[in-house]
Each structure stands twice: as structure tokens, then as C-alpha cells.
Amino acid sequence: MPKPKKPPRWYFSLRSPYSWFAYLDLTERYPDVADGMDWIPFWEPDAVTQRMLDEADVELPIVAMSRAKNFYILQDLSRISKARSLKMTVPIDKDPNWEVSHLAYLAAQEEGHGRRFIELTYRARWQEGRDITRPETMGEIAVELGLPAERLANASDDPGLRKRGLDCLVQSYQDGLFGVPFFIYGREKFWGADRLTPFVAAFRGQPLEEVEKGWQHHDELPRFSAPGGDTGHAGGCG
Structure with missing residues (x-):
């Protein structure tokens, strides 16, 4: 497969459990792929960023999640976390501001600590069930990273980071993102944690069967399962 003109990339959300599952597999199973692509955050914008998106004539594909789907995802997360032997909490997000954590990521990235963040x-x-929409939580993580607490706690107040965040969301729109995790290699797009292996195959130029040899014990994400991804805002579990 020819090398794409644009770098391979994936869109992740710190809100999304499916992005978390994809992150674990990327970093633990496919570190070469994780190191060879761009990491771009995606989140539901607050009122300030939404005005900036409106001015740019960008409409993100964010939809309200039905009650039935919300309950389904709770069941799905229970199945997947048990299969992976993960102790998982599902927090309830009340009026969250996702700029707090996602712009804090961009700040940590500028300091060379993006992946650790x-x-x-x-x-x-x-x-740990902590509220990552609280500036105080970002300050605590900054200290863990060896950074001044205010560097991450106040990230959403930084105009420069706001502009960088806007650029990320505009790029997601231009790339045709409609849910996370979302992987892109050239013109090929892959949505969902269970589409990671086809993306890895495209990235490496390997047959899919070779990539899947070490994947089959993840029975909770069979090759042809329904996509393990997020297509909209789901409160505490999306």
C-alpha cells in the first residue's frame, strides 16, 4: 500500500470509554503504530468554542443519545471490562465542560507530556472515578507530570489553546469524523475500537490475518462485531 500524503492519525476522546479501550490496545499491542501517527483530541464544545465553530461554518456530528442506547452501552462496558480484567468505573457527568481536560491535553502536549497525560x-x-471536567483534577494531574498545577488547570482560559482546540475540531470535520475512536490511513477510515486491527494492517502494509493472530483472545471484540465506538454525547458512559 502506498504511503499516504497526510500522516496516519486517530481521533480520541477522553470522555469515551471506547477510545480508552483503543488507547490500551494501541499502546500495549501496537506501539509502533501509536508512535507513527498523529493523536488528535475530539470533544463536545462549550459555548465559547461553539461560537467559534459557528463562525467557521462547521457543524460537528454530535447528537443526543437515546435512553435505550445509554443502557446498552452500560451493559457493553461491563462485558468488555470483565473480559479484559479491567476494574472500571462509569462516572456520571453533570453539566461537564470537556474543554477543561482536552485543552489541558494540548497544554501537556506542548510540554512534552501528551501521552503520559x-x-x-x-x-x-x-x-479512579475522578471528575476530569474539574480544573482541580487537571491541576492534580499536572503535579503528577511535574508541571505547575495552573498550567493544566487553567488551560481552558488560554486563548492560544482555544485556537489549537478549534483547529482540532475543524480538522475532524474536514476528515469526516462522525464518532470516536476514528482512525485514518490515506483515504481509508476506520471507526470503532474493534476496527483497530484493520487500521493496523493498513498502517503496516500487512495482511489483516497476520495482525489478528495476536488478537483472537479478545473475544469481546470479534472481527465482525458491531462497531465499538461513540457517535454522540452519552452523559456518563459515552
Whole structure:
């Protein structure tokens, strides 16, 4: 497969449990792929960022999640976490501002700690039950990273980071994102945690069967399962 003109990339959300599952597999199973692509955050914008998106004539594909789907995802997360022997919490997000954590990621990235920030933030949200929409939580993670607490706690107040965040969301729109995790290799797009192996195959130029040899014990994500991804806002479990 020819090398794409644009770098391979994946869109992740710190809100999304399916992005967390994909993150675990990327970093633990396919570190060469994780190291060879762009990491781009995606989130539901607050009122300030939404005005900026409106001015740019960008409409993100964010839809309200039905009650039935919300309950389904709770069951799905229970199945997947048990199959992977993960102790998982599912927090309830009340009026969350996702700029707080996602712009904090961009700040940590500028300091050379982007990947470690993601690790700590996913752990805080999905295993420790901490509220990653609170600036105080971002300050605590900053200290763990050896950074001044205010560097991450106040990230959403930084105009420069706001502009970088806007650029990420505009790029997601231009790339045709409609849910996370979302992987792109050239013109090929892959949505969902269970589409990671086809993406890895495209990235490496390997037959899919070779990539899947070490995947089959993940029975909770069979090759032709329904996509393990998020297509909209789901409160505490999307």
C-alpha cells in the first residue's frame, strides 16, 4: 500500500470509554503504530468554542443519545471490562465542560507530556472515578507530570489553546469524523475500537490475518462485531 500524503492519525476522546479501550490496545499491542501517527483530541464544545465553530461554518456530528442506547452501552462496558480484567468505573457527568481536560491535553502536549497525560487522565476517569471536567483534577494531574498545577488547570482560559482546540475540531470535520475512536490511513477510515486491527494492517502494509493472530483472545471484540465506538454525547458512559 502506498504511503499516504497526510500522516496516519486517530481521533480520541477522553470522555469515551471506547477510545480508552483503543488507547490500551494501541499502546500495549501496537506501539509502533501509536508512535507513527498523529493523536488528535475530539470533544463536545462549550459555548465559547461553539461560537467559534459557528463562525467557521462547521457543524460537528454530535447528537443526543437515546435512553435505550445509554443502557446498552452500560451493559457493553461491563462485558468488555470483565473480559479484559479491567476494574472500571462509569462516572456520571453533570453539566461537564470537556474543554477543561482536552485543552489541558494540548497544554501537556506542548510540554512534552501528551501521552503520559492521556494515560493519567484515562486512569483518573475510568478506574479512579475522578471528575476530569474539574480544573482541580487537571491541576492534580499536572503535579503528577511535574508541571505547575495552573498550567493544566487553567488551560481552558488560554486563548492560544482555544485556537489549537478549534483547529482540532475543524480538522475532524474536514476528515469526516462522525464518532470516536476514528482512525485514518490515506483515504481509508476506520471507526470503532474493534476496527483497530484493520487500521493496523493498513498502517503496516500487512495482511489483516497476520495482525489478528495476536488478537483472537479478545473475544469481546470479534472481527465482525458491531462497531465499538461513540457517535454522540452519552452523559456518563459515552
